[in-house]
Amino acid sequence: MVKWKLRRVHRRRSFRRTAWIAGGCVVAVLLWNNGIHNIGSINAQGEADCLQPPARQTPSLPEVPEVDRSTLPDPTAITGPTTAYTQSGEIPPVSDTTEHEANLPVTVASADGSRQTVKKTDRILAMNQNGGIAAAVVGLGLGCKLVGRDIATDFTQLVPGAEQLPLITQGGHEINAEAVLALSPDVILTDSTIGPYDAQMQLRNAGIPVIFISSSYEEGVRSAGPQIREVANALGVPELGDKLAERTVREINGTQEAVEKLAPEDPADRPRTVFLYLRGSIYYWFGVGSGADSLIQSVSARDVAAEVGFKGMSPTNSEALIKAAPDIIIVMTLGLASVGGVDKALELPGIKQTPAGENRRIIDMSDYEVMSFGPRSAEVIAALGTSIYAPELAHHPDDPPESIDKRLKEINEELDEDN
Structure with missing residues (x-):
């Protein structure tokens, strides 16, 4: 941590x-x-x-499931996509x-x-x-x-x-x-x-x-x-x-400690994770020094970019992604929607050939939250960490936040018109 x-x-x-x-x-x-x-x-x-x-001047930690890590599934073997939602936006x-x-x-x-x-x-x-x-x-x-x-x-x-x-x-x-x-x-x-x-x-x-x-x-x-x-x-x-x-x-700090208790005790058993920005047929890998690296570290996951020495933010290719072999791919919600959702994202070069692609393990989070570093960072860490290690216990509102939902509908309409 x-x-x-x-x-x-x-x-x-x-x-x-x-x-x-x-x-x-x-x-x-x-x-x-x-x-x-x-x-x-x-x-x-x-x-x-x-x-x-x-x-309020005193700290108030967002809710993170209090469960024995031994009762949770292997995070590298979890299948299916997850949307990470914060519990409070205020x-x-x-x-x-x-x-x-x-x-x-x-x-x-x-x-x-x-x-x-x-x-x-x-x-x-x-x-x-x-x-x-x-x-x-x-x-x-x-x-x-x-x-x-x-x-x-x-x-x-x-x-x-x-x-x-x-x-x-x-x-x-x-x-x-x-x-x-x-x-x-x-x-x-x-x-x-x-x-x-x-x-x-x-x-x-x-x-x-x-x-x-x-x-x-x-x-x-x-x-x-x-x-x-x-x-x-x-x-x-x-x-x-x-x-x-x-x-x-x-x-x-308190939220990081709570999330770390969900992660496997041995750091080597924690999921290899990358942060990709999707747009059309090109995807950008956010590496060391992009801010995404600190986010991945804050949820006690393995930052693949740091392990392979990928720095900054730039387009990458299928060979590099396949070689990186991530267990989890984190993306922004609107970026994922812009390519047509999870199924279409898996058709992008190299993604399906990774462990994350094979397991459809793509975690998306609101563009307005995931990289907003500041007073809401603890909420982001709690939502993302729970989605990685205990997705069945993650917060799932009846409807997405109004702002992100509105833009999602606009993107879907644009895709329908193009088709």
């Missing part, structure tokens, strides 16, 4: 250009399939109607009075090397590839101050009962600067995984403080605490950032 230490973030004053290249590739891959439609087509959330869950804030605790104005170092001054946080825009920045804003108690969203941020799930927020991207993954300006944000929190950089600079040049949070996808689950603290510092609530980061890390 990997245990993440409680630690403070060290802001990077030099911005790595390579992060833009890698981040851009990730965004292009992840967001292509997620249904970006009309910019600003949904009315912004009225703050008066936005109700956050009750505040993020309780650490304070009900965050706006009164903010110490503003505040000047902070942005990860791109500039210094930005935030004077107000009445209208916040948080946007990055995995939705983690917006999740941190919600956890800090400022969710009702959000005025727009990236595609990875499922606002109605983060703040149940709230209306959806307008999208601020176009063409799949590009920031629409004009749409953002129309929302009149007081501050923009972003990172290198979304762009283009010119659009972010256009917004900064318009007088809006644009603060780059240190890019976190490489560290994956390990980035949760540091990212939360950076977001909190930028919003003038560093003490609340410490509280949320500590709560989040304790929940992650």
Whole structure:
């Protein structure tokens, strides 16, 4: 088991250009399939109607089955696909009075090397590839101050009962600067995984403080605490950032320990696992440094990418996948739907020739959750871990979450039209 230490973030004053290249590739891959439609087509959330869950500072672990591992089946011999569902989508804030605790104005170092001054946080825009920045804003108690969203941020799930927020991207993954300006944000929190950089600079040049949070996808689950603290510092609530980061890390560590008790005691007996992003006839293998590696490690599975030395995120071929011989393939729900479901996925080159393919052992999880590292990571670990080791005991709602269900129906309609 990997245990993440409680630690403070060290802001990077030099911005790595390579992060833009890698981040851009990730965004292009992840967001292509997620249904970006009309910019600003949904009315912004009225703050008066936005109700956050009750505040909570103490850790609360998601439910993981408490069973003797010896009574569970061999995870490498389980057959059939599983969809991993989290039990709760909401993020309780650490304070009900965050706006009164903010110490503003505040000047902070942005990860791109500039210094930005935030004077107000009445209208916040948080946007990055995995939705983690917006999740941190919600956890800090400022969710009702959000005025727009990236595609990875499922606002109605983060703040149940709230209306959806307008999208601020176009063409799949590009920031629409004009749409953002129309929302009149007081501050923009972003990172290198979304762009283009010119659009972010256009917004900064318009007088809006644009603060780059240190890019976190490489560290994956390990980035949760540091990212939360950076977001909190930028919003003038560093003490609340410490509280949320500590709560989040304790929940992650506690959930990892619970999931490890489901896994075979001998690490050699644990399932060999890969994370693939499916799109059409091409699939991307998310390897070391993609964030998926930390997710696989957090559920006590064997990370095949680390074992074979596959780094980053890039298309792979059937020979490499067959040689990797994974017992389990983790995919995103919408990516799986885009190729036509499990049966069609098994027709992709090499997949059927792996142990996972032979056993139809494909585990999918919502695109809006599985790689969203932050306050909800413990929920993700619990859902994924249970689906790997005890799928019969996993949480299965009567209906999928509304946001993912809507997009699934759209994808199925598109496939029907193509056929």
